Amino acid sequence: MRTSGRTRKAAVIAVAGLAACATLITGCSSNSKDDSKGSSSNEKITLRIGDYGAFGYDDKTGAKLFAEYHKLHPNITIKEDNVSDSQVYWNSLKLHLNQNSGLDDIQAIEIGFVANATQPQYANKFVDFKSVKGFNASDWLDYKEKEATTTDGKIIGVGTDVGPTAICYRKDMFKAAGLPTDRNAVAALWAGDWQKFVDTGKKFQAQAPKGVAFTDSAGGLFNAVLSSQTTQYTDPSGKLVYDSSPGVQTAWNLSAEAVQDGLTAKLQQFDTSWTSAFKTNKFATVACPSWMIGQVASDSGAANKGNWDIAAPPQAGNWGGSFLGVPKSGKHTAEAEALAQWLTAPAQEVKVFQKFGNIPSVKAGLDDPAVANTTNDFFPGTPVGKIFSDTAHNIQPAPIGPNDSTVKDIITKNGLLLMEQKGTSKDAAWKKVQATVKDQLGG
Amino acid sequence: MATSVRATSDGSPRPSRTDPSTNRKSGDPGPPGGWRAKAYRLDTKASPYAYIAPFFLCFAAFGLFPLIYTGWLSFHQVELGTHAKWVGLQNYTDLWNNSFFWTALRNTFTLGVISTVPQLAMAIGLAHLLNYHMRARGFFRVAILAPYATSIAAATLVFIQLFNPDYGLINQLLGHVGIGNVQWSSSKWPAQIAISSIVTWRWTGYNALIYLAAMQAVPGDLYEAAALDGASRWRQFISVTVPSIRPTIFFTIIVSTIGATQLFGEPLIFGGNVGVSGGSDHQYQTLSLYMYDKGWQVGELGQASAVAWVMLLILLLIGAVQLLVLRSNRRKLGS
Numbered sequence: 001m002r003t004s005g006r007t008r009k010a011a012v013i014a015v016a017g018l019a020a021c022a023t024l025i026t027g028c029s030s031n032s033k034d035d036s037k038g039s040s041s042n043e044k045i046t047l048r049i050g051d052y053g054a055f056g057y058d059d060k061t062g063a064k065l066f067a068e069y070h071k072l073h074p075n076i077t078i079k080e081d082n083v084s085d086s087q088v089y090w091n092s093l094k095l096h097l098n099q100n101s102g103l104d105d106i107q108a109i110e111i112g113f114v115a116n117a118t119q120p121q122y123a124n125k126f127v128d129f130k131s132v133k134g135f136n137a138s139d140w141l142d143y144k145e146k147e148a149t150t151t152d153g154k155i156i157g158v159g160t161d162v163g164p165t166a167i168c169y170r171k172d173m174f175k176a177a178g179l180p181t182d183r184n185a186v187a188a189l190w191a192g193d194w195q196k197f198v199d200t201g202k203k204f205q206a207q208a209p210k211g212v213a214f215t216d217s218a219g220g221l222f223n224a225v226l227s228s229q230t231t232q233y234t235d236p237s238g239k240l241v242y243d244s245s246p247g248v249q250t251a252w253n254l255s256a257e258a259v260q261d262g263l264t265a266k267l268q269q270f271d272t273s274w275t276s277a278f279k280t281n282k283f284a285t286v287a288c289p290s291w292m293i294g295q296v297a298s299d300s301g302a303a304n305k306g307n308w309d310i311a312a313p314p315q316a317g318n319w320g321g322s323f324l325g326v327p328k329s330g331k332h333t334a335e336a337e338a339l340a341q342w343l344t345a346p347a348q349e350v351k352v353f354q355k356f357g358n359i360p361s362v363k364a365g366l367d368d369p370a371v372a373n374t375t376n377d378f379f380p381g382t383p384v385g386k387i388f389s390d391t392a393h394n395i396q397p398a399p400i401g402p403n404d405s406t407v408k409d410i411i412t413k414n415g416l417l418l419m420e421q422k423g424t425s426k427d428a429a430w431k432k433v434q435a436t437v438k439d440q441l442g443g
Numbered sequence: 444m445a446t447s448v449r450a451t452s453d454g455s456p457r458p459s460r461t462d463p464s465t466n467r468k469s470g471d472p473g474p475p476g477g478w479r480a481k482a483y484r485l486d487t488k489a490s491p492y493a494y495i496a497p498f499f500l501c502f503a504a505f506g507l508f509p510l511i512y513t514g515w516l517s518f519h520q521v522e523l524g525t526h527a528k529w530v531g532l533q534n535y536t537d538l539w540n541n542s543f544f545w546t547a548l549r550n551t552f553t554l555g556v557i558s559t560v561p562q563l564a565m566a567i568g569l570a571h572l573l574n575y576h577m578r579a580r581g582f583f584r585v586a587i588l589a590p591y592a593t594s595i596a597a598a599t600l601v602f603i604q605l606f607n608p609d610y611g612l613i614n615q616l617l618g619h620v621g622i623g624n625v626q627w628s629s630s631k632w633p634a635q636i637a638i639s640s641i642v643t644w645r646w647t648g649y650n651a652l653i654y655l656a657a658m659q660a661v662p663g664d665l666y667e668a669a670a671l672d673g674a675s676r677w678r679q680f681i682s683v684t685v686p687s688i689r690p691t692i693f694f695t696i697i698v699s700t701i702g703a704t705q706l707f708g709e710p711l712i713f714g715g716n717v718g719v720s721g722g723s724d725h726q727y728q729t730l731s732l733y734m735y736d737k738g739w740q741v742g743e744l745g746q747a748s749a750v751a752w753v754m755l756l757i758l759l760l761i762g763a764v765q766l767l768v769l770r771s772n773r774r775k776l777g778s
Contacts, residue, residue: 091523091739094523094524095523095524097524098523098524098525099524268715268716268717269716270716271715271716272603272607272715273607273609276610406740406741413716413717413720413723414717414720414723414724414725417629417717417723418723418724421626421629421723422629422630422723422724424724432724435542435543436543436720439541439543440736440740440741441741
């Protein structure tokens with residue numbers, strides 16, 4: 001009797017072990033759909049919105065838009081599934097789209113991945129906003145909705161924000177180098193042509209204070225020049241053409257010129273040495289999209305307050321921005337469409353702007369006096385809102401493709417950084433770029 | 444084994460009732476005593492397997508299955524969430540023709556050598572010193588293990604500050620002795636030395652403690668005899684200590700080699716924004732980083748799996764070589 005008891009105990013342990021393993025295996029597949037079925041108008045439902053980083057909607061630190069919507073529609077509660085890293089977010093969204101499960105009612109899509117999302121395999125899983133009541137693509141900046149449009153004309157997302165890029169510059173350093181300091185006079189130095197920007201850099205460098213470079217990084221310059229070009233990495237048919245694109249060539253040649261003439265501080269954007277260089281005054285300009293203003297302020301520190309100003313860029317470019325898409329698989333697509341439209345309506349985009357500085361992509365929001373009149377304490381007297389909203393209006397649309405961000409990373413991190421930090425020649429660096437792109441993307 | 448145990452015990456909820464399945468197996472209902480004897484034999488034979496089953500079941504689920512599945516994936520072209528497409532050996536031939544793979548392999552080897560060799564040499568020296576009678580011996584023994592207890596991320600972040608080319612402590616100190624601005628991350632060898640110093644710092648104490656434990660098992664009379672023969676401390680260390688702890692030395696070499704082949708966290712964090720590619724020129728991209736790059740940056744899980752399997756094969760190869768060396772050594776000692 002005792003023996004069989006022991007055997008049973010052993011079996012129990014074995015089964016428990018099995019069960020533990022099974023729980024571990026299945027543990028990660030959670031079901032994020034809410035339990036209510038159907039969609040009558042007054043039924044209590046929960047809408048889930050998946051996003052990344054700081055979207056600015058939430059009720060704790062954001063513009064409290066979820067609470068506001070709940071007040072307007074008491075039957076709808078909104079839950080946010082936030083992931084801090086947009087790449088991680090996209091990886092799992094891609095998986096969920098492929099499996100058609102685990103999708104939230106609304107999924108945010110970052111501009112770096114929207115060209116992937118418009119590929120047929122994913123685009124068919126999203127509601128086409130063209131068929132949604134009350135949606136009008138022309139309410140948005142021209143290029144914004146184009147980016148979320150598939151080749152057969154479907155629109156898979158509504159635009160949230162854009163990242164118009166201007167030039168942040170140090171007044172004190174410009175003065176020391178004998179350049180004008182007034183933002184209009186500074187903008188006039190390079191108006192219309194990035195070559196003039198590099199030429200200004202040469203003038204600056206000739207008389208620059210010791211240890212100060214004209215601009216922060218070749219990568220930053222490349223990115224700013226490229227984002228203002230009408231041909232970037234991809235041609236209108238969606239083919240990757242970085243190797244022959246006139247836009248890439250312009251941006252590459254200019255940044256290489258800047259490196260060879262010693263105009264760059266040889267830093268890597270968002271690296272710790274880059275962030276600390278704001279405080280140690282290592283460079284005089286940085287191409288700054290609207291969302292970088294906060295970082296310029298916090299990294300430069302209070303001692304540099306009033307030293308920075310913002311001037312219009314030679315040519316307007318866009319860096320950043322997002323969309324809200326509604327997966328078809330959701331149980332409450334009608335409500336989700338309404339919520340996505342409400343969140344991206346002018347009034348709400350202005351509210352997010354006021355809280356977080358995200359520039360509205362919807363025209364009426366961009367033209368709202370609340371945006372144009374916005375200033376920033378760190379830049380006394382600078383019409384921050386006006387500079388960025390003007391820039392946003394001037395951005396030219398360009399075709400984008402699914403591999404753009406990979407190629408951009410390779411050019412800036414493997415190509416230009418090699419030239420800056422190791423003195424590799426321009427041709428050798430470009431060969432390295434080609435080899436790395438081939439390794440990563442094949443072909 | 445586990446299943447047969449379960450069938451028996453599930454089939455006999457109460458011992459008083461005769462179990463049909465047991466009966467069928469024995470072919471003879473027999474007296475209760477015979478049944479008990481059988482159960483007893485089964486218990487002594489089977490229950491050890493049942494006790495170890497949880498580990499092996501978990502190992503099968505989380506160790507063996509991923510291993511085999513990765514091997515299967517390595518013959519396919521596959522992206523996350525999509526259907527795998529059979530490509531045969533193409534992933535492997537692609538690797539063979541890929542200069543970045545060979546760079547990663549070379550980096551893994553050089554990083555492995557410059558981190559493992561000094562690490563083990565220093566560990567054995569430290570262990571020898573700690574083996575002496577000295578004051579606060581316990582404190583020192585705990586202190587050398589402290590680096591092992593810090594997380595890779597925390598240690599690496601501190602080393603990034605130390606090795607910062609502009610304001611780091613190392614360059615400041617080197618400046619005093621007249622060595623110019625060393626680019627600790629963008630130049631190949633300085634970057635590899637910096638990374639291997641993190642590894643060395645973390646693992647030296649751990650290995651020292653293992654050596655120390657082995658040294659304390661060396662009989663004291665050997666030293667006494669050596670001392671009577673007039674051997675110096677150094678001579679004792681070379682001729683008594685090292686031969687006595689040789690198996691332990693081999694063990695640490697094997698473990699360190701495995702660790703070095705899988706080097707990942709240190710270079711990844713050390714590189715910051717260019718960590719995945721192991722620096723802007725791939726100057727410290729290890730095989731693990733290359734695998735991660737392929738799998739999670741590029742999204743080619745098939746190629747990443749091929750890298751994983753190549754790493755496994757390399758480890759098996761190194762393990763086999765080490766085993767052969769160990770055997771020939773034993774034979775030499777034996778003869």
